Amino acid sequence: MIRPILIALAVTAAIADAHAQTAVITPAPVTTAPAAGPAVAAPEASAAQAQLPISLPSLTLAEAEALLLERNLVLVAARRGVDAARAQVLVADTSPPPTIGYQQQVGGWSESARFRGYNGARGTSPLSNGTATLTVTIERGGKRELRTRLAQENVSVAEAQVLDTLRGQIFQLRQAFIGGLEARANLGVALANRRALDNTEGLLRRQVQEGQIPESDLLRFQASRLPFEQDLANAAQAYAAAAAQVAAILGSNATAIRTLSGAAARDPVAIVLAPVPFDLRGRIETVPPAPPAREQLAEAVAGRPDVVAALRNAAAAEANTRLAEAARSRDLTVTGSASRSELSQDLPGGSRSFAAGSVSLGVSIPLFTSRLVEGGVASATAQQGQARALAQAALAQAQADVAGAWASYIQARQLLTLTTAQALRRAEEAYQSTEAAYRAGGRTLLDVLDALRTLNATRVAANGARAQMLRALAGLEQASGVGGISPRL
Template sequence: MLPTAAAALLLGLGAPALAQAPAALPPAAAPASPLLPLPPGPTGSLPLPLGKGTQVVTLAQAEQQLIDRNLAVIAARRGVDAARANRLVASALPPPQISIGNTFAQFNETRGGSIQGARFFSPTSNIAAGIQVLIERGNKRTLRTRLAEDQIGVAEAQVLDAVRIQLFTLRQAFLGALLARANLEVALGNRMSLDRTEALLRRQLRDGAIPEGDLLRFQASRLPFEVDVPNNAQAYAAGVAAVATLLSADPAAFQPGAGQLDAMGIRPAMPAGLAPPPATIRGTPAAPTGTPSGPASAPTTVQTILSPVAFDLRGRFDAVPQLGIGREELAQAIESRADVVAAQRQVSAANSNRLLAEASRSRDVTVNGSWGRSRLSQDLPFATAPLSANDAFAIQLSIPIFTNRIVEGNVGVATAQAGQAEAQARAARLQARADFAAAWAAYEQARALLTLYTGGALNRAEEAFRSTEAAYLAGGRTLLDVLDALRTLNATRVQANQARYAYLLALAQLEQATGVSGIAPRL
């Protein structure tokens, strides 16, 4: 192979494949090379084949929408509404009861057992009315109100805890989607460069400069790069669907036309079969332009690379924000984490409930007042003043008895529940500290790994590729050696993306574990 052809081939192979290097490298980064140009822009900015009108969503926008639309957060807010309504019930006095009725029939009995003077009354001839009032003792109303207010505090803390958990879940899904997007950008860049290199080899095969075996070996070697495209596209679509679900949006609501990008030659085929036959000429499969008919003419690229998605998630995945707060300050902030606060408030509510149960030892008194009017029978003996009706007033007091076992049982239940709440509060605090310990360890390891990749691993992989291509130009290496160096460089870039993802996720996990806002990355 002529040196000029080799240089042109490597120029097509190396340039786009390395277009997804990190946007910010340390000062020790390798100088620019005609075969290794500097990256054109930040990771996460490459346009993807999306449908028209697809909404672009950043992490900040998604977080705001989550607070307003997330169903778990909305359900927690409804719990606060229920607790506040329950306070109205708890602070009210026991309602009095009014009763009214009448005697609709009357008859008289003689000493001999006979019945005389049987008659029926209309409602106005015989009526009885009464009122019943429960008088609570032991300050029960105040204790009920205190318990209801404690439960409001618990519900409010649970809302904050729901926001904390759902925000972390959103950030995890969003960062996972950005990771898939960054890897997809690397895969698309690799495929574009491999397509150009394959076109060069096809022309050289047509001109007789190389044997067909060289092209076949190249085509076989590019398959791992090709598999990365649909895998990362599927991971990105899955991440978008997870984000849409957290935002209470329909993950399957998308615009038609997604998955097409003519500039990249991406034109999805109809899903009629797994392997549609190529176009034929007189019954014989047509070979690509410049390639003789044969195994080398078979397709080497996937066509459908991205399913329709509800959103297009954007963010500076290559950003490396600093923590900005020390370990001791974070450890002290654990006491204010929402679930720890909710558990402590649950202890207060349980103690209020125990006091309310103990107040039942003071028996309540029920007061009944009544008035009745009954018309007298007209066949009664005559008196000096003729009588028409009899009016009667009455008052009754009632006190429950034999309640000691019930009251003491309720007190025992409430005391045990208070002990449970206290144990659960201690467990919540210990779990929060365990979460912080794990999150801090993950942060330190992720930071060290990210420093490794951005500080030297990527540079070494690029230098290895340079040396391999230089040896190939000098005739000391084969094309497959160059492809192997490109695979190593591609794997290093993907692993660097994974290190960025781990670092950004570790920051989000630290905020979730400590409850300190502002730690999670702002992309």
Template sequence: MQRFIAALLAVASCASIAHAQSSEPASTSPPLTLERALTLAGAAAPTLEAATAGVRAAEAGRTVAGYRPNPSIVAETENVAGSGQYRGVRSAETTAGLAFPIELGGKRSARIAVADAIGNRARIGSALAEADLRLAVTQLYIEATAAERRLVTAREQAGIAREALRAAGVRVQAGRASPLEQQRADVLRINAETAVERAQRLADVARDNLARRIGQPVTDALDMAWYDRVEGYGPAQPIAPAGTLALAAARADATTAEAQVRLARSQRIPDVTLSASARRLEATNDVAAVFGVSIPIPLFNNGRASVAQARAQSDQAQALRRAAELDTAQDIARAQVEVANAATSARNASGPALASATEAARIARIGYREGKFGQLDLLDAERTLSETRTAAIDALATYHDAKARLERLVAAAPSLEENDR
């Protein structure tokens, strides 16, 4: 009789586990892949809109920088509203003409160089925004898939806890165990069902966060095959920071600062304003030409302070560029090690360790039903299995996160074309 009950419990346990594993409703639609999520996020990201607007602003600034100074209309009337022969407008002299500012010292080309540098920096900023968005969406996708996997695991553990409670009840009724075992099993069942509720809430929040980022509800299944996949990762090869987005931004800042130095130097040279006018003498009704030239005197502001300021800012940008080279190289090397270690941990945790813990828990369940193992042995095996499953999920999440951060670090800078206008 006892063997029959044990066999019946074993069959019920297998059915319960199978039900827990398939508790998620099957979906006929394809899963929401990471690449699909990235595409949707790119179409709804305000950060990309801001970066694109920045590029447009820089292009407009490049056009403005190429304009030459506008001419001015000069008009004046002399010898009016005075006394004697200058009473009224009888002796008025009216002059009308144009004044043409002439830029000297290469100011226009210096402005264009600054505008070009700012435009290149804006395009790099747009690429940085895309890379940051890709990392953010990838991390949200990792969080959502890990939460889904934790929910499935929690449901499986809850199903196992319910079966353990039934087995304990049968043992108590048969007089083979004390009522304490049944009470202990009931506590474990309650804790397991509570864990399911917590995992469900976390999974819902993770899906909602991903939905906010991609701009639409996440109702389809997620790509669990991608989450479980650990790519082979051999010895890390050194990756030079040259050509990466992080270093390209620092170099663009240094280029902009150097262009500002050239602009400050060009502004030390005074501009010349030429004017050509026609003067009409009211008394004789004659007309005469008037030519003029205007040159400012750099008496109080000779531009040296502006050049010194621009040079100091350029030195600062160059120092930051060198610091960025060091930091980027260190960050890449550290990220490579993290990816390699995470890949090893994920393969071990989701492979041999998980298989051994699963087999040990299966043997403990059968032995407990047949009276060969005590309840403490069963609980220890189940706890080990639960911890191993959690470790495997965490290891996979750590691996994907480390890989995403490495890809962000080594993202290639866009090719920038110089403007020749």
């Protein structure tokens, strides 16, 4: 009778140690949230994150979002697009530059019938024989103002695209961060299990040495640890992958492996976590507030950045159509020139010279441009209709996104209530019943471990349900464009 009692005490002490690290072994009393939110099991105040076997700098979601604004490379590229669009406003708000030219006569010759043929050549001075020209294009139809308006519309499109890029990158960051917190919580469960099992195994070893139990009991116990070790390895790998994804979104290096020493150098989990750039900190057990009503979210989608960008792109297409229509007013090209020439009027060897100068003014206008202009107008009109259709499609897609995100939220809320309020409590009760039967001699230690394994699976499922709820709220904010829905972790 002494042997089962000692083993039961060891398992109970191990479970108590696990409970101190993560508050999911013993479920808290079920509390009901307001009518707008889900009914969930409130986490205990002692639910602190488990200590990792490696020291890492911590990072919260708020800190990660602040870093994203500065270091996210996709966002940086989008901002450069705004800079490029603003530079094009300077180009558009400029009339065609005038051109100046100069033509120089560099040589000449003379012929005379009196001397029957060619009689030589002589060079000419640049100051005595040259022509200067100035050409100015006069735009008609308000083309400069229309070009400027089009460039300004393109700036507004680029600015809306920056906001849409920010919306998408924030959503990706939150998804990766929530996934990291889920893996972090599962890793905490697995680490607590390892400590508990290590304590139990140490007690069994002492009992084997004292001859209280056969060695076969210790071997069966050690064999039963394999699933727990697999869960630990999977959780560590999932956490490392999630942290690396967060690092990529923040433009950080996730490949710098730390040098481990002491016990950490022999710990498989520490080796897996060596390249992790930071420890993701946050409470996955956070009870989020209820989001706004579905009708309010549906009305807010018109202000979603991608919808706004599509509408502004349609306005830019309209400005481009007006610019194409302005080509029906033909531009004028005015050319002025001044020339001076001084050449000797006798044979190349003579001394007589004659100087002449002239000033001229010319105007030109392009001909036969109607087909080119009308083709450009037709193309711009078609692009304008295309942009309007795309704007309507963007709004319809946004409305569909809100509908899908709302359905995901409802499903996540129901799953969270079912998992944390029912399944977790039943798994806890099943474990307690198995432990009591073991103490009474009606169950074996392996039965207790099997019940613990079931409880662990339920705890992991509860972590998944909590993470799914947080993802659903982040998705609802991303789909509607309404800020403040995703909870602060």
